Amino acid sequence: MKARESLLFTGGLVLDSELGTADRKDLLIEDGKIAAVGAPGTLAATTTAKRDASDRLIIPGLVNAHTHGHANLMKGVAEAWTLEASLTNGPWLAGTRDPEMIYLSTLLGAIDMLSKGCTACFDLFYEFPRPTREGFAAAAKAYADAGMRAVLAPMVADQSLFQSIPGLVDALPQDLRDTVGNFALASGDRIIAAVEAIAAARMEMPDTVTLAIAPTIPHHCSERFLRDCLDIADRHELPIHMHIAESRLQAVVARKIYQRSAVRYLADLGMLRPNFTAAHCVWLDKDDLDLLAEHGCSVAHIPASNFRLGSGVAHVRPMLERGINVGLATDGANSSDSLSMLQAMRLASFGARMFTGPREDWLHAHEVARLATLGGAKLLGLKSCGRIERGACADLALFDLNHVDFIPGNDSINQLVNCADSAAVTDVMVGGTFTVLDRKIVSVDTIDLRSRVADCVARLTAATSQARTLAGRLEPHVVAFAQSMSHEPLSIERRIRPEPR
Template sequence: MSAALFRNVHLLDFDHPDGMTTTCDLLVEDGRIASIGRDLDVAPGVRVIGGKGGLLMPGLVNAHFHSSVNHMKGRLPCLPLELFMLFESPALETLRPTPRQAYLRTMLGCIEMLRAGTTSVMDDCFFIPEPTVEIIDAVAQAYVDSGIRATLSLDQPELSEFEKLPFLKELAPERFHAELAGRPRLQSGDLLALYDHLISRWHGAESGRIGAAVSCSAPQRVSPEYFAALDDLSRTHDLPILAHMLETKLQRVLGHEKFGGRSLVRYTHDLGLLSERMQVIHAIWVDADDLDLIAKTGANVAHNPISNLRLGSGVMPLREMLDRGISVSLGVDEAIADDAVNLWSVMKTAGMIHTLSGDDSDIWPSAREVLRAATEGGGRAMRRPQLGTLAVGAPADLILVDLSSLAFLPMNDLLRQLVHVEQGTSVHLTMVAGRVVALDGQVVSLDEAALLEEAREVFSEMAPALRRAADEVYSLLPIYRAMHDRASTVDVGLTRKMQEGLG
């Protein structure tokens, strides 16, 4: 693997009053940061990258993502999650992709991320109508070809709609019962066989740049036996295990209806499955007991503030997590619930949304805390503790930010301007595992223009199928709306939303 030297760069430094070091050099060898210093000597043939006094910082880590809907930006209005998912991920044959379509839609996200300096992604990929070896391979191959660092998991429920949602059975007319009581075609044995393929074929590929994770989707969407089997895989192979928990008030109500009053966090803990390997996704409708359990077990939390706003889910109690020492990362969630795949926008939103949590500005998140979540926090979520840092020996997943751009003119406070001003347009260079994969806003690890032209044609042809799929599930909308409305009236002892009213 080739070596490279960054010459005359500032390094992001959270401990420095200015947020960065004085200018220095950084040497990359064998895909890792080899040394840092002034006027470093290098061997002939080493690529020298002139930094021109720019900022060299760790690449951003998109710690929660669903690549399956990269081609569906802007297709849906803002809706509560349970209604949104009707149109986002219906298990319809109409929506079965070809391997090439799956490859191209994955590439759309890769290109958007790499252009703007996201170097790692945790793809909790769901598969419509169910996963196959061919589609798993197509998604993984896109990550290989793009040059990004990625972990891939299979976000597939195995229980029926009646089993995983409250009130639905009593609200649904009889004619819908067979459809809503039906379980997905693939059950635990089938899914574990697909994990066997994912792990044996792809985990550790590309010198470790591609990895596997495991996902239960959410505790209420799987049987305890399958959940435990996933945890065994996680423990055996030291993989992250992903679980959406308490994203909505309805999911808090679900605990009262189906789990004897226990929250999903408590239920998972009682199963013995809440651990330091677990990424708890969203964690909005959590209480103090839930947070104490997450902190005690060492689990981490993925914060997706734009998605939470888009779906009206509420505001996560970030300060309460940070005060307990819980590691927090940031995620886009998905292109259809963010309408972009840009972690800079996520950082800006995370830096502002928590001002609604109270009037004490001392507890609002600082730019430093937000940046740490987007870098170091993401590395911990991927179970790569050096990822997201500039430590010697860390993976050389780096971005070079042009400090002469408008975002930093004038330079008032580097960390705040990175979080509140920058949108990714100042990223001059993106490097993953020591390889330059994007330069001046263009991905250079692939033929970007040809891929985008093919994707434009392919997804234009798919538009009628997306409209047919929406029509197929539209009759269920009033039932799910009634379920959501009923859950919204239940007093769960806490709120995560601003309450409207006239003075």
């Protein structure tokens, strides 16, 4: 990523993510870094290009702690889907894609995120039937071309939805039982070999893209497969990112299979560690949170998806009280659609208020802003991002203080969380280079993007029509099975139960 040599922002209202304050400051950008931060008028440099920022709120670039680049072509397809409905439709949602489709899908998501002030993401990237070096390289190139940082993790499993949930196949009509009996992912050994090939080629990736591994959901992975993933992570020093207790059914199934929670099971396997991220974490109890805290794990909080799929509301305050690092995320475009970290901030704030207790337990605006910047940067391993201070990466998002979202200007941080949308984003910078300038994407040519994406979607629709029809037949049975398990006892509740009608 080539950065312009020097730029001075003058008089901007600058967010301090650590302190939760916003004050007028000058920022000097050199060689992709923040070279200096000072009071207005104190950083004069005759050779530096200057940009008046007195009508701008400048924040660290937002960091999306969990998304799925392969899902960006499926924006808007889900209506009244539960998580289990989404997983049932997974075969056609993910589809069998060539590198061009993977590139365009990833690029579309990157442009979407950048336009809304997000400069980095953790992408759990899926290919069927197994990940490939070519597909992975296409996704990495898309992020590099867009000018966005990414941690890219092959999302893998060796057991299908129907293999992983006891009793699910028996709940299907006989003809569908026979059909899903033929479902099979690539063998665990072949998937592990594919991930090894990607890890071996990691030095070929752009310098703004790093590698992780994502065994998708604990019970979708055999114990041997999880141990193989752990071995790869250990040998290649890779972060691990998994979906944990996203839905009530997942929490119930873990206890049926393991006779303990998924978090306890993973702790016993030795998978929990400081570079382990647990995504969603809706249905975790205090013992699970204690384990995550004890092992220094992070949590990706994903309120938009959890609301969209009816999964429940994750309780963030107990996580923060235990010192767990929490990052904020959107999930993929098939389950939260907009990829808006601004929306995620608002929903995180509102969702925290659904729990009984004093208002001091709510997430306050400065805390939410921290989750979306520093928390996410730490989760991604971006030690120099998520903050505005000397030596930090010049990853910045600028908001127009003349936009109606900030008029009147009563409290810029509160208004960032509770008012702002993407229309207020004027400029985005990654590593000192503008990716969005004067509200336009400038890092990559988008002129024919719409037509190229439309062509890909048309080809995917034709190629996956049979899988889509089959998913439509399976979906009501899977959802009914999940509903039948909703009364299985758990020690916590994360959804509001209606009164008797």
